[in-house]
Amino acid sequence: MRRGTAESNLNRELSRVASGLADKGTRLRSLDSADGRRGLLEWAEPVICDRLREAYQRRLGAGAEALGLARLHCRVWRALIAADEAKYEALRTELVAAVGRSGLDLACLGRGDAQTMAELLDIVVTRFQRSERVAASYRLALFELAERLVARHEVA
DSSP states (O other), rough: OOOOHHHHHHHHHHHHHHHHHTTTOOSSSSOOOOHHHHHHHHHHHHHHHHHHHHHHHHHSSSSSSHHHHHHHHHHHHHHHTTOOOOHHHHHHHHHHHHHHHHOOOOOHEEEEEHHHHHHHHHHHHHHHHOOOHHHHHHHHHHHHHHHHHHHHHOOO
């Protein structure tokens, strides 16, 4: 698949996830996402790492290369959630180069991001259903992360 087509498909998938996040709550814009981001930094990393490890292992097998890419991609997510733009940009650039060396196409990054975002949303919806305010803060944080991911892929 050509890079332009793959990135276009990726942008559509991330936009679909972002739209789904926006539809989940009616009070998203009135809340602060900082609490949601802090919470994600506390508990989401194992979920993110598991999802990404599985994604890379499906494509590359259970070797060290898949594990290394998953770990690097997890670090990208951590910087994204922490809103550390400089670190995010540096790690994302490193990840894109590593994916290229592995023989995978760039669309796999977007698919991994979209699947990870969907799983995090499922956890928030399921786990925090009794506390609408907490759930809404998480949804807003996830919505903002999805917007940032879409913007990054559109620039690339």
